[in-house]
Amino acid sequence: MAEEFAIDVEGLRTQFGTQVVHDDLSLKVRKGEVIGIVGGSGTGKSVLLRTIVGLNRPAAGRIKVLGKELAQQDEAARRETEQRWGILFQDGALFSSLTVAENVQVPYREHLEMPKHLMDELAVLKVRLAGLPVEAAAKYPSELSGGMRKRAGLARALALDPDLLFLDEPTAGLDPIGAAAFDTLVRELQQALGLTVFLVTHDLDTLYATCDRIAVLADKHVILTGTIEDMMASDHPWITEYFKGPRGRSARAAQGKG
């Protein structure tokens, strides 16, 4: 398995009816990096994520995830690939009728044959990895706060020890302290577990704190991919406004790079 890119999108075109969201979009995500996807509202950041994981059908183009082209695979091979990634949806998307531990155990029950005690031990491990107290394992999602639900969602995304982690606006709706803690957590887990992280976000602090590279979505395709420095060097009006605006400056100052 010597593929260089964890995600390789080429010439992607997505449309709903007559509304074209992406046109000739190309994006390469290297293995082991954290890539942040930014863009104004309605530029299709979340749609891109959903298309890559196969929840939307692209109108044209080629998407290779972990070296395999999903559209070309049969059902069984697809399932196999799907087990190699974890997804954290915006509000966690936890199953509300199951406890946090049971949520984490869903993929174990479905995909692996595992004794009960081991499932419990691993579920608790994931819950702790995601930065939740042990007691949270026995709770139902409705008993958790928004930030804890996100962490629980992360625990479920990590259940099968994925190679690739998709995060959809992980810090949206969290308080600054919680958001910063989540950023640190993502970075630590990424380094400890050797994950590739595909991060959709609005949060400039998250970009500075966690991302190796950033891809900017505008005009239906990726207009620039690169590091923060590359962003600062760009003279594209949207990028300038985004990274050099007041919020961009303060986020930069917070990271001690200003």
Added chain:
Amino acid sequence: MSDAASFITEERAGRFTFRAMGDWTIRHAAAVDAALAAVSVRKARGREVTFDLSRIGRLDTAGAFLLERTAQQFADQGLAAEFEGLPDEFAALFKTVRESAATPPEEMHDRRSFPVQIAAKVGDTLMAAGSEARGITGYLGLFLEAMWRAVKAPSRLRLVPLVHHMEKVGFDALPIVCLINFLIGAVVAQQGAAQLRQFGADVYTVNLVAIIFLREVGILLTAIIVAGRSGSAFTAEIGSMKMREEIDAIRTLGLDPVDMLIVPRVLALVLTLPILTFIADIMGLLGGMVAVMALLDTSPGVFIVRLKEAADFWTFGVGILKAPFMALIIALIGCYGGMKVTGSAESVGRETTQSVVKAIFMVIILDAFFAMFFTAVGI
């Protein structure tokens, strides 16, 4: 593509070595977990314990956890295990897993014995029924209190929502109430006529239809339809408002959710169910009349004459008198269910189902009580 995780243990001259090999990943976790159970920690007593990890191919959190857990078992026996040959790339993973290891909390599983669980379940159910009854009685009190306030200051009564709900629970229910009562009326007459004909008493079919419909079936059918239609709607409407914190918003705006949401709904049902029942009675009798005319070859005039002999005012009164009480219980159960909804969308669904079941159950219980009451007073 990958080697299964495995391990060997060696004992040599005061040294116990645990050598892990292959891919220690989640796919192999179950197999290696079973094998690990057979490792006898005691055998290592008094020796130096070493974990040789240099031959591990791949490692993930599950694998690291299993290794860590095994090392902990040695540590529990007072044997400090030493890790050797851990590839650098796994060091951070190991550290993270070690920091996150924890025992599952007690409350994750019910460890009580089966009979105890059954007893606890029965107890919980009874307690829940008790608190439910208390809750609904409480809402009855709130409703009556709000009504009393409305009597003192009629302007408090919200007429527009009241009329709106009367239209929704009453007028909009007319087609289905009419159709069902008409059909059941015809079916009762047809079945009754077939039986009574054997005694040559088929003309009493009219008595059968009249008494059964006016006293029992008209109100019961209508109440059950309304419980299914409107009781559930009350729970779903109020419940989704509760879920989206709209009820809290009402409170913080200095308004009373009982006045705004519950009184119009309960009052609308109390006012319309008797009317619906009246119409249901007529439709049932009409259905019976059509069936009697077809089967017994009589005219409508004969049916009406027989009807006058069979039923007096109280035959009808007994039925219609039950309507407001049934309306009250259906509406209160519906509103109470809605107010009981908590944060999740799932609880709206659960409470809605629950309130329909409870409302229908209570309608039938109430009907049985009324039957006993009317027998006791002799009408």
